Amino acid sequence: MTIHIGAKPGDIAETVLMPGDPLRAKWAAETFLTESRLVNEVRGMLGYTGLWRGNRVTIHGSGMGMPSLSIYANELIRDYGAKTLIRIGSCGAMQSHVGLRDIIIAMTATTLSTPSSGIFRELNFAPHADWSLLRAAVAAAEARGVTTHVGGIYSSDVFYDERPDLNEVMTRHGILGVEMEAAELYNLALRHGARALAVLTVSDHLLTGAALPADQRQGSFGDMVEIALHAAFPGTA
Ligand code: HPA
Numbered sequence: 720m721t722i723h724i725g726a727k728p729g730d731i732a733e734t735v736l737m738p739g740d741p742l743r744a745k746w747a748a749e750t751f752l753t754e755s756r757l758v759n760e761v762r763g764m765l766g767y768t769g770l771w772r773g774n775r776v777t778i779h780g781s782g783m784g785m786p787s788l789s790i791y792a793n794e795l796i797r798d799y800g801a802k803t804l805i806r807i808g809s810c811g812a813m814q815s816h817v818g819l820r821d822i823i824i825a826m827t828a829t830t831l832s833t834p835s836s837g838i839f840r841e842l843n844f845a846p847h848a849d850w851s852l853l854r855a856a857v858a859a860a861e862a863r864g865v866t867t868h869v870g871g872i873y874s875s876d877v878f879y880d881e882r883p884d885l886n887e888v889m890t891r892h893g894i895l896g897v898e899m900e901a902a903e904l905y906n907l908a909l910r911h912g913a914r915a916l917a918v919l920t921v922s923d924h925l926l927t928g929a930a931l932p933a934d935q936r937q938g939s940f941g942d943m944v945e946i947a948l949h950a951a952f953p954g955t956a
Contacts, residue, residue, distance in 0.1 A: 721794040724766065724779075726758040731799035732768050732775040734951045736944065737788070739808045739900065741765040741780030746937075747807075747944045748778045764791065774952045781806065785874065785903035789834040792904055796911045803914045805852065805947040806904050807940070809922035810872065810896035813889055817921060819931050820939050822865050822946065823895050824848075824856050825872040825917040828902035831885075832876060835906040846905035849914035852950050856918055859949035865942055870895045872919070874902035886925060896921060916950060918943050 720727070738744050741764050748755040748767030755769030759779065766779035779795065781788040788806075795801040810823055817823065827847045830836075835844075853869070860867040873889045875897050880886065886897070901917035908915030920939040923930040931939070949955065 721798045723761055723764070723790050724759045724794050724799070725761045726766060726799065728799070730758040730768055731766070731795060731801060732777040733800065733802040734774070735777045735779055735795055735801045735804045736947050737779055737781040737791070737804060737806045737904070739781050739783050743940060744778045744780045750941065751944055751948065752776060752778070771948050771952070772955045774955060776948065776951070777801070781900055784876065784899045785833050788900040789903045789907065792907045796907060796913050801913060803852065803951050804904060804908060805915070805951060806901055806917040807943040807947050808898055808900065808917070808919055809936070810898040810919040812896050812921045812924045813873070813886065813894050813926070815926055817868055817895055818866065819921050819924060819929055820935075821921045822860050822867045822943065823872060823919045823921065824853060824860065824867060824869045825901050825919065826853060826869055827871045828874045828905055828917070829871060829889065829894060830874045830902040833874065833903040833906055835903060844906070846902045846909065848905060848916045849908065852914050852916040855953040856916055856946055856950035858953070859946045863942060863946065865946070868895050872901060872917070873897045875899055890926070897925065918947050918950070
C-alpha cells in the first residue's frame with residue numbers, strides 16, 4: 720500500500736494503462752480484460768488488474784491534470800514496479816487537418832510547467848515518448864484503419880484557458896492537440912527508466928469549436944484501449 724494506492728505488493732502489473740477518468744478504467748477493465756479485479760479504490764481512483772490475451776495489465780485512473788497524474792504514476796513506478804505506462808485520454812485539436820475522433824499519438828509534450836519544473840529549472844527539457852511503444856502504437860492504429868496523427872502535443876495546466884495567444888503560438892508551431900497530463904508522464908518515465916506513451920482521441924476542436932457528443936465518446940475510447948494494448952504487447956495476435 721502507498722499513500723494513494725491501496726493495492727498489495729504484486730497487485731499491479733508491469734504494464735499500466737492510465738485513463739484520466741476512473742470510471743473509464745472500470746469500463747475498459749470490464750470490456751477488455753479477463754480475470755479482472757479491483758486493486759485500488761482509494762479516493763475513488765479505481766484501478767483494475769487482469770489479463771489481456773494472456774498478458775497481465777493494470778488499468779488505473781490518473782485523475783485530471785499533471786499534479787494528479789504525477790502522484791499515481793510516481794507510486795505505480797517507484798513503489799509497484801510499473802515499467803510501461805500508456806495514457807489513454809482525450810484532447811482538443813489545434814490543427815485544421817486534425818478531425819474529431821482522429822487519434823493523436825504524442826511524440827513530445829510541450830508545457831508551461833509540470834510538477835517536474837522545479838527539477839529542470841532553467842532547462843527546457845523535452846519530454847518524449849518511448850520509441851518502441853510509439854512505433855507499435857502507430858502500427859496498431861494504422862492496422863485498425865483509424866486516422867492517426869503523430870507529433871507534438873501541448874500539456875496544459877488549465878482547461879479554462881485565458882491565454883488564447885499561447886494556443887495560437889502552439890498551432891503555428893505544428894502542435895497537434897492539447898490535453899493536461901502527458902508531459903509529466905513522459906518526464907517521470909524518463910527519470911525512472913520506464914516506458915511511456917500517450918494515445919489520445921480528439922474530443923473537441925479548438926479552431927472550430929466542434930465537440931464530440933457524449934454518446935460517441937465510448938467508441939473512440941475503445942479504439943484507444945485496443946491501440947494501447949497492442950502497443951504494449953506487439954507480438955499478441
Ligand atoms: N483543453 C485541455 N484538455 C483537453 C481539452 C482541451 O480543450 N480537450 C480535451 N482535453
